[in-house]
Amino acid sequence: MTDANTPDASHQPSRPATTTDALTVDQAAQVSHDVLANVEDVIVGHPDEIEHVFTAILARGHILLEDVPGVGKTMLARSIAASIDCSFKRVQFTPDLLPSDITGVNVFNQKTREFEFQEGPVFANIVLGDEINRAPPKTQSALLEAMEEEQVTVDGTTRKLPQPFTVIATQNAVEPNRTYELPLAEVDRFMKKLNLGYPSQAEESEMLARVVGDHPIDSLEPVTDVETVQRARRTVAEVTVKEPVRNYATRISEFTREHAKLGVSPRGTIALLRAAQARAVLRGRGYVIPDDIQAEAPRVLSHRIRLSASGPRDRGVQVVEEAIETVPVE
Amino acid sequence: MSAPTAYRARSETEVDDGVDWFRLCALGGLAVMTATWVAVLYDLTITLGGSVPLLLLVTGSIALAAVLSRLISERVAAVLTVGLLVVSYGSYILSTPNGLELLLQAWDKIIADSISLLTGLTVLRLKEAHLWVLGFAPAPAFFSWYLAFRRRYVLSAVVGGLAFLVLVLTGDAATAFSGGWIQRGMLFGATLGGIAMIGFGELERHGGSVLQADVLVVLFTLMLIGSAIQLPFTGSALRLVEGGPTTVEGSLTSSPGETTIQGSIELSPEVRFTVTADDPQYWRVGVYDRFTGGSWLRTGQAGPYSGQLDPPPGDTETVSQLVRMHDRANVMPAANQPVRVEGQVREYTQVTSHGGLQSTVTFQPNDTYRVVSEVPDPDEATLQNAGTDYPTAVQQVYLAGDKQPDFSNGFESRTQEIVDTAGAENPYETAVAIEDWLEENREYSLDVDRPNGNVAESFLFEMEQGYCVYYATTMAMMLRSQDIPARYVVGYTPGQQVGENQWVVRGLNSHAWVEVYFPDVGWVKFDPTPGGARSDAEVTSIEDARQSGDGQVDVGGSEDEPLTTTTAIPTNRPTSNATDRNRTFRDPDLPGVGSDNPGGSFNGTASTPGATVGEPEGDRPDGFSEEQQRYAAFALVAMVGLAAGAHRAGATRAVRRAAKLRWQGTKREPDTDVERAVERLELMLERRYGPREPNESPSQYVERLSMSGVDTRADRVVELHEKAVYGPGVSREEADEAIDLVDTMVRSNTPLLRRFAD
Structure with missing residues (x-):
């Protein structure tokens, strides 16, 4: 893989706000590996999940982490934020949380006799929404709107969110009767849904060793900056996706639609392609191959699939695996 | 149809x-x-x-x-x-x-x-x-x-x-x-x-x-x-089980059971056998009861000869005949009605359900057997008074069926007319009337166009001449239309007398006639064929043959005797059975008993006199033989079929694959060259490790096989493939690299070319 090519520089940047040029694929891959190595200093195990989180950031996606409490969801988000040297905010969702608690409010300043906008926690590069399913739907939707639009509207004024903007939401898989389950339409807005799972015994032992004394997160140094991540994101966006791969992705989506009550939406197919682009960059490739699609599909597509209205949601994974098994690669 | x-x-x-x-x-x-x-x-x-x-x-x-x-x-x-x-x-x-x-x-x-x-x-x-x-x-x-x-x-x-x-x-x-x-x-x-x-x-x-x-x-x-392709086992060419040695008076018969009526025929002057007997008789060979319009069939089963047979019910004249064969045959000429067979030939004798004899072996020249017959010898008054009290068995077999008579109403009424004109009052007079009418109103000729359809009807209504087969067939059916049991019989006329009690029988003595049943008398011979014309034809034939030096025409002294013979119908040559096994037995009682052939010929019809050729297979569709054009067309169709079959069986695909594996073909775009190279690589790997799963990309396939020992050259090829197919494309050099790698790998995997690899 020595001859990774540079994405065509003549491509018009899709986001006028950014003035910087895209990194080369190799540079972007190097940055990514630096970040991942840094994060793995803190987080024990879960190398795939760490990679998936970072590729989602590169692919302009948001992540839903669903797991039992205490497996390191928050720690993962924090370490990535710390590695990038970007702003990081955390919102603990509770049943009494209001939308303005997330987006921010206009506060009347006695001195200047004006309303001033007080930014909510959503104004950060990486936002950790903890236990998002504990808040009522109205509050959830405030966050979800920000995710989709990358902007916040308060009292008629629209404010852009900082770039990059990535939400890492966690969902508590236990205590389901005290939660508001995310509607499918909102789950669809997360690019990926990840499960961390428990560490192995060796990993957990290693983890214990690390937390003795100073917690490694405290000494974590950033290895890159927001600017570089933005340029890497441009690299990812420009990764070549040729027709055979596009067809392959659509055939996979098509398959899920044929084999489930509710299949993957076109938004899901787009997300799949973007995630595959990011993965290609991490592998130092300027083009997507079917392997990328296959690697990303389970985490990108599963949560968008419903087999039946009331059935267990986990079955979506099986449908996607079946699709990968069945749909031929050209 | x-x-x-x-x-x-x-x-x-x-x-x-x-x-x-x-x-x-x-x-x-x-x-x-x-x-x-x-x-x-x-x-x-x-x-x-x-x-x-x-x-x-x-x-x-x-x-x-x-x-x-x-x-x-x-x-x-x-x-x-x-x-x-x-x-x-x-x-x-x-x-x-x-x-x-x-x-x-x-x-x-x-x-x-x-x-x-x-x-x-x-x-x-x-x-x-x-x-x-x-x-x-x-x-x-x-x-x-x-x-x-x-x-x-x-x-x-x-x-x-x-x-x-x-x-x-x-x-x-x-x-x-x-x-x-x-x-x-x-x-x-x-x-x-x-x-x-x-x-x-x-x-x-x-x-x-x-x-x-x-x-x-x-x-x-x-x-x-x-x-x-001719089916060799249809028809009577081969019989798996000999129908012979069963005693069942059942539904089936054994050969030779059919005689087809022919068109023009020729006489054979060759000597078939000689008979030593006190009186000249018609030497009967076959009896037939079922008429199909174009041929006569024998129904019922033949059983082995097991001692004395029942003689006819009435007065009889005992005739002891010693028959010496001069040609191969599997029939046993004997006067009606044989009651006893003497000599070892008994074991090979069969009796048909009609009381006729036949042999399960083929007689060779000089084979000899003796048969004693009881020939019905009623006086005319007995026949006149015989009545119509026919036994049920006779009625069932020898009368026209109620279901579907073998003749038309016209045939029946014409016969009635003939009988009435003659003033016949009983079956005997009826038979004589019909015999006379046929003798007087039809000319004897061997040169006949075989009519289509029912021969008896044609001979009665349309034809003006015919030979004994036509006469006998027509008479038998006319009698049946008058509810008189009659059957069609083939055999030989007495032949040329060459000694005090010796007769030479030639092929041209073969004949067909009619037997009519009379209660308390038995089967009585009637011969409706005019005698004079037959004799003339016969004499001419023998003299022609003598002049042309045919050695088969005469036996000891027969050339010196006058040709005072009777009738003639031709026959084709007696059986010549190529499968004969010569097993000779000698019987001290019988001078000159020759070889025989157990289980031999079943082409019985051929040796049965009375123009009994016409093996079914002779008329069978014979595919496309001689004609060149048709043969060519057949070959063409066969070729197309073979090609389609090969296509179906995947032969063309296999050839194409083998070719594709070894030859990259002319170089085109680098990308397509790499694709082709990978296809070849896959073909090669498929042979050894099984095909790529449909859900595998080439790289996953190679990766999976890397555990089985596929070397890293394959990795490089699929990497280039990905670049060509999914990425920005490959350069000419990269394409050539992929082709070279695949060439090398294919060579090292091909037995003979392996030594040139690397």
Whole structure:
């Protein structure tokens, strides 16, 4: 893989706000590996999940982490934020949380006799929404709107969110009767849904060793900056996706639609392609191959699939695996 | 032919939502197939009677199949079919004389009879053949259509094909289709129909397209090839089980049981045998009872000779005859009615159900046997007063059937007219009247155009001349139309007397005549052929042959004797059986008993006098022989079929793959070159490790195989492949690199080229 090519520089940047040029694929891959190595200093195990989180950031996606409490969801988000040297905010969702608690409010300043906008926690590069399913739907939707639009509207004024903007939401898989389950339409807005799972015994032992004394997160140094991540994101966006791969992705989506009550939406197919682009960059490739699609599909597509209205949601994974098994690669 | 019946069910098959052409074609194929074998049966019923019941039965069976196909399961239908067959065969056996006894005790006989039926014995020679035909038809008609309606086309074709096969094996199919091209076409029709049904049916079942019709092409071709090859085991060429040594007075007979009436013939002046006897007699060879319009058949079974036979009931003259063969034959000429056979030849003698003798072995020249006959010798008054109190057995066999007489009403009334004109008042006078009328009103000639259709009717109404076969046939049928039991007999006239009690019998002495039954007398000979003309023909023939130096014409001293002989009909040469095993036995009682041939010739008809040629297979469709053009067309079709077959069998694909694996082909775009290189790589790996899964990309495939030892060169190739297919493309150098890598790998995996690798 020595001859990774540079994405065509003549491509018009899709986001006028950014003035910087895209990194080369190799540079972007190097940055990514630096970040991942840094994060793995803190987080024990879960190398795939760490990679998936970072590729989602590169692919302009948001992540839903669903797991039992205490497996390191928050720690993962924090370490990535710390590695990038970007702003990081955390919102603990509770049943009494209001939308303005997330987006921010206009506060009347006695001195200047004006309303001033007080930014909510959503104004950060990486936002950790903890236990998002504990808040009522109205509050959830405030966050979800920000995710989709990358902007916040308060009292008629629209404010852009900082770039990059990535939400890492966690969902508590236990205590389901005290939660508001995310509607499918909102789950669809997360690019990926990840499960961390428990560490192995060796990993957990290693983890214990690390937390003795100073917690490694405290000494974590950033290895890159927001600017570089933005340029890497441009690299990812420009990764070549040729027709055979596009067809392959659509055939996979098509398959899920044929084999489930509710299949993957076109938004899901787009997300799949973007995630595959990011993965290609991490592998130092300027083009997507079917392997990328296959690697990303389970985490990108599963949560968008419903087999039946009331059935267990986990079955979506099986449908996607079946699709990968069945749909031929050209 | 009776083709249309089978088409009736077609309309039922049209589906509501538009016409299903494949299904229609499939059922059409079955219709053709059914029509073919029903046509064979129909052809039989023309002789036997029961044409209308046959068609009704077949039509009814198909209609029943249409109804039941929706109601009963296949298992039930199969049981029903087998039951139908068993019941009909059982009732057929019961309808024959001693049927019940046979059914209870003689299963082995029934099986042996069935086998001989399936080895070329025509159905016509069964005693109750029309019952057999009617019993046979419904089961296959029902079951094949039932299966077709349930879309089980292959099984349906098998059932229909079996029905046809049975008729092919009995030789009746060949006889029925021996006529013109139409009939031969019908013969093709059965198999073509069956194959069309299988093909179209499968296409229908699996929703196939016209493109898959190559299967049909293959099948049609196989068919064509198969039909061009003569089936050696049909007809009487080979008999698996000798019908001989059974005592059953059952339904079946053994050979030689049929004699076909010919057109123009020639006389053979060669000596067949000599007879030493006190009196000249007609040396009888074969007795036939069933007339089909064009040939005579012998029904019933022949059994081994087991001692003294019953003499005729009335006064008889005892004739002891010593016969010395001069040519090979498996017949035993003897005067009516033989009662005793002497010498070791007894063991090889069979007695037909009509009291005639035949040999299971072929006599060689100089073989000798002695037969004692009791010739009925009634005076005229006895015959005049014999009455009409015929035994039931005689009535059943030798009278015209009620079901379907073998003659028309016109024939009967014309005969009546002749009899009335002569003023005949009893059977004897009737027989004499008919004999006289034929002798006076028809000219003797060997040069005859064989008429189509019923020979007896033609000879009575249309023909002006004929020879003994025509005279005898016509007289026998005329007598039957007057309810007088009569039978057709072939044999030899006494021949040339060469000594005080010795007669030389030549081929031209062969003759046909009539035997008429008189109560308390037995079978009495009548010869309606005019005598003078026959003698002239015979003398001419012998003198011609003598002048041309034919050594077979005379035996010791016969050239010195006057040619005061009687009659002549020609025969083709006696049996020359190439399979003879020479086993010589000597009998001290009999001078010069020669060799014999146990289990030898079954081409019995050929040695039976009376123009009894006409083996069924002689008229059989013989495929495409000599004609060059047709041969070329056949070869072309066969080639197309082979090509289609090879295509179907994947041969072309295999060749293409092998070629593709080894030759990259001309270089084009770098990207396509790399793609091609990877295809070759996959072909190579597939051979050793199994194919790439459809859900695997080439890289995953190679990665999976890397555990099995695929080297890193493959990794590089698939990497370049990905770049070419999914990425920005590859350069010329990269493409060449991929091609070289694959070339090397293919060489090192090819046995002979391996040494050149690397």
